[in-house]
Amino acid sequence: MTVQKEEGYVTADGRKIGGTLMEMKNITLRFGGVKAITDISFDIKEGEIRAIIGPNGAGKSSMLNVISGFYVPQEGEVWFRGAKRPPMKPYEVAQQGIARTFQNIALFEGMSVLDNVMTGRLNNMKTNMFQQAIWKGKAEKEEVENREVVEKIIDFLEIQSIRKTPVARLPYGLKKRVELARALAAEPKLLLLDEPMAGMNVEEKEDMSRFILDVNDEFGTTIALIEHDMGVVMDLSDRVVVMDYGKKIGDGPPDEVRNNQDVIDAYLGVAHD
Amino acid sequence: MFYREAGDFKTSYVDDNQTFPIKFDRYRYYFVLLFAFLVVPFVINDYWVNAVFMPFLIYSIAAIGLNILVGYCGQVSLGTGGFMAVGAYACYKLMTAFPEVNIFFHVLLAGGVTAVVGVLFGLPSLRIKGFYLAVATLAAQFFLVWLFNKVPWFYNYSASGQISSPERTVFGYAVTGPHTSAWATYLFCLVFVVLCAVIARNLTRGTVGRKWMAIRDMDIAAEIIGVDPLRSKLSAFAVSSFFIGISGALFFSVYLGAVEVGEAFGINKSFLVLFMIIIGGLGSIFGSFAGAAFLVLLPVLLKNVLVSGLGWPTDLAAHLEFMIVGGLIITFLIAEPHGLAQLWRVAKEKLRLWPFPH
Numbered sequence: 359m360t361v362q363k364e365e366g367y368v369t370a371d372g373r374k375i376g377g378t379l380m381e382m383k384n385i386t387l388r389f390g391g392v393k394a395i396t397d398i399s400f401d402i403k404e405g406e407i408r409a410i411i412g413p414n415g416a417g418k419s420s421m422l423n424v425i426s427g428f429y430v431p432q433e434g435e436v437w438f439r440g441a442k443r444p445p446m447k448p449y450e451v452a453q454q455g456i457a458r459t460f461q462n463i464a465l466f467e468g469m470s471v472l473d474n475v476m477t478g479r480l481n482n483m484k485t486n487m488f489q490q491a492i493w494k495g496k497a498e499k500e501e502v503e504n505r506e507v508v509e510k511i512i513d514f515l516e517i518q519s520i521r522k523t524p525v526a527r528l529p530y531g532l533k534k535r536v537e538l539a540r541a542l543a544a545e546p547k548l549l550l551l552d553e554p555m556a557g558m559n560v561e562e563k564e565d566m567s568r569f570i571l572d573v574n575d576e577f578g579t580t581i582a583l584i585e586h587d588m589g590v591v592m593d594l595s596d597r598v599v600v601m602d603y604g605k606k607i608g609d610g611p612p613d614e615v616r617n618n619q620d621v622i623d624a625y626l627g628v629a630h631d
Numbered sequence: 632m633f634y635r636e637a638g639d640f641k642t643s644y645v646d647d648n649q650t651f652p653i654k655f656d657r658y659r660y661y662f663v664l665l666f667a668f669l670v671v672p673f674v675i676n677d678y679w680v681n682a683v684f685m686p687f688l689i690y691s692i693a694a695i696g697l698n699i700l701v702g703y704c705g706q707v708s709l710g711t712g713g714f715m716a717v718g719a720y721a722c723y724k725l726m727t728a729f730p731e732v733n734i735f736f737h738v739l740l741a742g743g744v745t746a747v748v749g750v751l752f753g754l755p756s757l758r759i760k761g762f763y764l765a766v767a768t769l770a771a772q773f774f775l776v777w778l779f780n781k782v783p784w785f786y787n788y789s790a791s792g793q794i795s796s797p798e799r800t801v802f803g804y805a806v807t808g809p810h811t812s813a814w815a816t817y818l819f820c821l822v823f824v825v826l827c828a829v830i831a832r833n834l835t836r837g838t839v840g841r842k843w844m845a846i847r848d849m850d851i852a853a854e855i856i857g858v859d860p861l862r863s864k865l866s867a868f869a870v871s872s873f874f875i876g877i878s879g880a881l882f883f884s885v886y887l888g889a890v891e892v893g894e895a896f897g898i899n900k901s902f903l904v905l906f907m908i909i910i911g912g913l914g915s916i917f918g919s920f921a922g923a924a925f926l927v928l929l930p931v932l933l934k935n936v937l938v939s940g941l942g943w944p945t946d947l948a949a950h951l952e953f954m955i956v957g958g959l960i961i962t963f964l965i966a967e968p969h970g971l972a973q974l975w976r977v978a979k980e981k982l983r984l985w986p987f988p989h
Contacts, residue, residue: 426855452857464852466845468914476838477845481857483838487866493833501837502644509644544857 366403369596370611376404378437379580380425380548385434387420394420395431396604402548407574408582409595413624416601418584419461422550425582426458427451439547453481457546459537461553461584467526471517471536472508474525478543479504508543514576515539515569531562538569542577549573551583555590563587567594592616600624634982650832653983667821672814680813685886687927688820689878694907694919695831696874701905702913703835704867705847706756710768712900713775714872716892717745718879720785723794726807726884727787734799734807738823738880745876746869748775753868757861772901779892795889807884816885823881827874831916834870843867844914875904906956910963912972921971929955 365377380402387395395417402408410418423429424436427448436443438454457478466474483504489496512518515535520528525536534554541549554570555563567590573579585591591598592612600608600615602624608615615621634655641647651657675684693711700708722741726734752771756764779785786794798808804815834840842863845853854860883890890896903926911922930952937948967973981988 428851428855447859448855449857449859452855458855460852464849466848466852468848469841469844473841473844477841477853477858478856480838480842485838487834487839487870490837490839491830491833493837497833497837498645498648501648505644505648540856 369406373405373575373596375406375596378402379404379439380582381437382421382424383435383437385421385424385431385436387417387424387429387431393604395424395601397434398601398604398606399434400599400606400609402580402582404580405574405578406580406596407570407594408580409591409598410582410584410601411586411588411591411598412601415603417604418601419552420604421601422458422552422582422584425548426456426550452544455544455547456550457541457544457548458550459534459541459552459554461556463530463533463537465525465533465537465540468524470522470524471528471539472512472521474536475508475511475539475543476504478540479508481544482507507545511539511542514572515542531558531565534558534562534566535569538566538573542573542579545577546579549579549581551581551585553584553586555585555587563590570594634979634985636983648836650836656979664825668818672818675813675817677813680817681886682931683927684817685820687924688817688824689881689886690904690907690923690927691824691920692827692878692881693875693904694911694923695827695916696871696878697904698908698911698913698915698919699831699835699843699874700867700871702908702915702918703840703847704843704864704871706753706864706867707761707765708768708871709765709898709901709905710752710771710775711875711904712896712898713772714745714749714875715879715882715900716775716779716896717748717872718742718876719883719890719896720779720794720892721745721876722880722884723787723796724785726797726799730797730799733801734884735801735819737799738877738884741880742873742876745879746873749868749872749875750865753865753872756864756868769898772898776892776896791891793889793891794883796884799884807888809888811885819885820881823877827877828916828920831870831874835916839866847914906960908970909960910970912970912975913968915969915972917975918970918972921975925971926956 366375368374378401382401383399385395385398386393398421410421412418420429424431427446427450430445438456466477469477483500485497485500512521515538517532517535517539520532525533528536538551538554551570554566558566570581570583571594574581583595595612597610598608598612598615599606600618600621607620607624608618634653636653639654641652649657651660671684693715697708697711700706718741721744722737725732725737725740729737752768755767759767780792786792796807798805798810800806801815801819805811806815806819835843842853842858845856845858846860846863850860879896882895887895907922907926908919909922910925911920912918933948933952934945937943937951938945963970
């Protein structure tokens, strides 16, 4: 059992978790008459792995889309790094240091793995179009500097051998890994993973779990993930938010959530009177 | 056997980022450049320049421009003819207004003017995609041609409504007007082609190009990663129109000399350049050259073989050309959507292991 304090805490395996990185305050998201998310509040602390779980249609992906700026909630506030975030475009959110992967792989199929990962770094590349057109000098220097960072990530995720392969030719599991590489290339403060293990076999899941833990451990990246595989969620995450029908029904460390009666009811179903 | 990357080790990322990473390719590229600049001008004559080289070079620039927009950024455009007309008329106005300035700068400026116009007509691309955008650019095509016909200021109130390029020189040699020599016009166009190709290559291999391709492949993911779709799409329109404007300016001033806008820059021109990049290969600089060469050479070849060789009537040969081009476009769209460039790429990949592919 972890000891939870207002500013950070220490996990069971001894990692120190920092202060609040992101805070969602009373978020409500509607699509016309449908309430996808109802009055949900939770926080994500620096350096932790935070899972969002729930049955299908619970609003998890909508929540992730709110965090990444793709949806703007009708009510509620999003606080990031101690400041209230005004409504902004998704690319501006990305520039603030939030990167994500997608439930259905959203790689750039026509480009090579290397180009895909390099695209992840575009917020760090500042040369303008005229410098790019000349290439020699600033643009080339910048390209090489960023390539070095990208190569470290390629090494880290063990995808060296497919560097120059067009993404369209890769199998599913590798595509997921390339997508993680692209998100990591941005060196995000907060990394959002939307079902990173979906459709994988046990071995691939183990690989992906290892990468997620390593990312958190080596880069200190804060991670928020959605996942259906309970075994994975309970093993990886420090704290879990449970959603059902757009409402939050549980929040806390895995052990606590596992024994929460509402959560058990949501997953196993309960007889209604 | 000689086409190998084995043993050609790259020890820096600069080396790895080269346009031609394989030694043989690199030397071939230098050889073609040297040949084009140092040999061709001495052996060239009027027939070759007017029938083959000049149209090839000028259409190459247009094809590179359109390829940046359609092939790299995924925004379909049918306004190429209209934008070429903008380049031509901008060049004409600049040539007549500032006769003392070198025509080299007029052509560049004409490209700049076209870039601005292109951005204006690119604005709808932020809201609409695919077919609908194609129709919007079609509107640009017809509007621009209409504009240049209707407003006499553009053709300096000439009685015929045509524009004709006055004589201009570069280093004392005429490149426009009636008294040009074959080699001078050829070299003048070649300089622009090399310039445009290098710029296009530099843009497409760096961040700008990756942003374009990201928009093309998956625009929503691109935006979430941090690509500003507005700036990215408009920059593609600007660069694309810049090249197309240059090609239009050269087409008018150096190649044709006198132009009637509906005839020279009609919708046919838009389709011709679009066919070039479809046959040549979308998203490839080499493909732009290949497509331009193919569609310029095909009629010349057919004419020489069928009309001069076999004595067929000219109209029959012309109709046969339509049929062949139409058939080829369908074939390429079905069998090889990435065009000649992809065939070339596959051939090179095979060649790397030839003759022992295992």
